[in-house]
Amino acid sequence: MLIFVVNKIIINRIEYFYHIGRYAEMLGQMFSRPEKFSVYWNKLMEEIYQLGIKSFGIVVLMSAFMGMVIVIQTATAIDSPLIPAYTVGFTTKQSIILEFSPTIISLILAGKVGSNIASELGSMRVTEQIDALEIMGVNSRNFLITPKILGAVLIFPLLIVFSMLFGFLGGWFACVSTELVTVEKYKYGIVAFNNNDMMYLTYALSKTAVFAFIMTSISAYQGYYVKGGSLEVGKASTRAVVYSSVLILLFNYLITQLVLI
Amino acid sequence: MIEVKNIDKSFGEVQILHDINFTFQEGKTNIIIGQSGSGKSVLAKCIVGLHKPENGQILYNGRDLISMGKREKKEIRKEIGMLFQGGALFDSLTVEENVMFPLTMFTKMSKKEMRERVKFCLDRVNILDKNKLFPSEISGGMQKRVAIARAIVMKPKYLFCDEPNSGLDPRTSILIDDLIKDLTEEYKMTTVVITHDMNSVLEIGENIMFIYKGKNHWTGDKESILTTQNKEVTDFVYSSKFMRMYREKIMK
Numbered sequence: 001m002l003i004f005v006v007n008k009i010i011i012n013r014i015e016y017f018y019h020i021g022r023y024a025e026m027l028g029q030m031f032s033r034p035e036k037f038s039v040y041w042n043k044l045m046e047e048i049y050q051l052g053i054k055s056f057g058i059v060v061l062m063s064a065f066m067g068m069v070i071v072i073q074t075a076t077a078i079d080s081p082l083i084p085a086y087t088v089g090f091t092t093k094q095s096i097i098l099e100f101s102p103t104i105i106s107l108i109l110a111g112k113v114g115s116n117i118a119s120e121l122g123s124m125r126v127t128e129q130i131d132a133l134e135i136m137g138v139n140s141r142n143f144l145i146t147p148k149i150l151g152a153v154l155i156f157p158l159l160i161v162f163s164m165l166f167g168f169l170g171g172w173f174a175c176v177s178t179e180l181v182t183v184e185k186y187k188y189g190i191v192a193f194n195n196n197d198m199m200y201l202t203y204a205l206s207k208t209a210v211f212a213f214i215m216t217s218i219s220a221y222q223g224y225y226v227k228g229g230s231l232e233v234g235k236a237s238t239r240a241v242v243y244s245s246v247l248i249l250l251f252n253y254l255i256t257q258l259v260l261i
Numbered sequence: 262m263i264e265v266k267n268i269d270k271s272f273g274e275v276q277i278l279h280d281i282n283f284t285f286q287e288g289k290t291n292i293i294i295g296q297s298g299s300g301k302s303v304l305a306k307c308i309v310g311l312h313k314p315e316n317g318q319i320l321y322n323g324r325d326l327i328s329m330g331k332r333e334k335k336e337i338r339k340e341i342g343m344l345f346q347g348g349a350l351f352d353s354l355t356v357e358e359n360v361m362f363p364l365t366m367f368t369k370m371s372k373k374e375m376r377e378r379v380k381f382c383l384d385r386v387n388i389l390d391k392n393k394l395f396p397s398e399i400s401g402g403m404q405k406r407v408a409i410a411r412a413i414v415m416k417p418k419y420l421f422c423d424e425p426n427s428g429l430d431p432r433t434s435i436l437i438d439d440l441i442k443d444l445t446e447e448y449k450m451t452t453v454v455i456t457h458d459m460n461s462v463l464e465i466g467e468n469i470m471f472i473y474k475g476k477n478h479w480t481g482d483k484e485s486i487l488t489t490q491n492k493e494v495t496d497f498v499y500s501s502k503f504m505r506m507y508r509e510k511i512m513k
Contacts, residue, residue, distance in 0.1 A: 035366050035367070036365070036366055036367075039365055039366060123352070124351075124352075127347055127349060127352075128345045128346070128347060128349040129349050129350075129351055129352070131306075131311055131345065131349065132343065132345060132349040132351075134310075134311060134338075135309055135310075135311065135338060135341060135343045136338065136339070136362075136363050136366065136367075137334075137335045137336075137338035137339050137367065138366055
């Protein structure tokens with residue numbers, strides 16, 4: 001029994017190294033010279049639309065409601081008369097810029113975009129579309145995966161800027177509708193104490209770009225190397241979301257520790 | 262001409278192909294037949310470079326695919342057209358865009374020239390009226406014809422067809438077989454068809470290799486395959502009731 005467990009652990013460790021090696025190989029082959037620049041440019045624009053613009057609705061919706069909830073929760077949690085009312089605005093700004101928009105929205109995008117990428121590439125693999133590309137002489141990793149990663153890294157930070165904006169607007173709406181805090185106090189909380197705002201914004205957008213790379217490359221890896229049929233494509237989509245989410249959380253901690261301490 | 266010399270291929274501990282030797286003749290329809298799991302598709306994938314064999318040579322008019330560099334391999338792949346079992350058409354592209362894809366990637370043709378070439382190819386496979394539809398909107402037989410059009414759009418020297426008749430009714434199968442044979446003669450291609458369909462073998466087979474348990478077990482043409490005394494070949498050829506009845510008739 002013990003030998004069986006030890007063997008299993010060793011085999012699992014070896015498999016981890018195998019996947020890391022293959023992931024690195026995939027990244028290496030992705031960044032070769034494209035066959036035809038104009039085709040790749042069109043593909044990049046298409047991915048920016050598919051991954052970014054099509055996610056705009058869900059990002060706006062999530063951000064607006066989260067902004068409303070943050071304002072209500074903060075306003076009701078502050079019961080000391082010594083704490084000024086504009087703290088609600090300040091806390092909302094900090095929560096949205098530092099954590100909510102870059103991390104939580106990235107986790108939501110990992111679910112939406114990650115499963116989409118893994119299932120798209122997985123389906124292409126099991127229906128031999130990737131083999132067809134290879135036989136034509138197209139570098140399939142470069143053609144299929146690179147535009148997705150580049151597209152996400154370019155467009156997700158912009159989505160996060162909109163997320164922040166709509167988060168603030170959601171908070172403003174909560175102030176108007178609940179009257180827990182006046183709009184003036186809320187606005188003052190947002191615009192005041194802005195010494196570190198640019199640094200925080202840079203930090204938030206940089207980590208969003210890192211998260212975009214993680215979720216698209218991990219999901220692409222899971223989809224690209226699918227073996228079997230539609231059941232395996234489904235499993236690959238699930239793995240893509242789970243691994244991307246875990247790695248986003250891990251890198252969020254590492255980047256935060258590196259930048260903010 | 263494609264020469265396959267001493268090809269061995271394994272997956273893990275399991276050896277799939279054992280010392281395969283064969284010459285696929287130029288301008289002819291060469292057929293690889295064998296039971297499911299005998300190694301036909303693995304051999305085809307080795308020949309087109311999707312799998313790398315452990316030993317042996319694959320010579321395209323004397324140029325060894327296995328030992329050649331990346332750039333040379335890329336060039337040779339532009340001379341290959343392949344029809345996959347399921348068609349392998351790109352779901353997100355229309356019929357016209359699918360056929361145009363290799364031209365867009367590898368030629369400097371103008372849009373107008375590309376459209377004309379695509380039109381010619383779609384017309385050649387008799388499916389021109391479906392050019393604006395997506396693969397999911399056309400039947401399996403039509404998808405195969407579009408895949409053939411895509412395979413020939415670059416005027417390839419070599420055409421590979423993996424189970425071209427799988428999932429098709431007998432009438433459509435004959436249409437596809439005839440199309441492959443006609444195109445082979447028209448373009449003077451070296452065509453390799455992987456199949457286990459005896460109808461295809463008898464319709465278009467000019468140079469046949471029978472694979473049995475990963476080995477080149479028998480070679481011949483469509484006449485000799487009906488008269489050979491090789492037990493494994495006769496077991497395969499006459500496995501259907503129709504073929505057994507046919508044998509009884511010719512024996513009489």
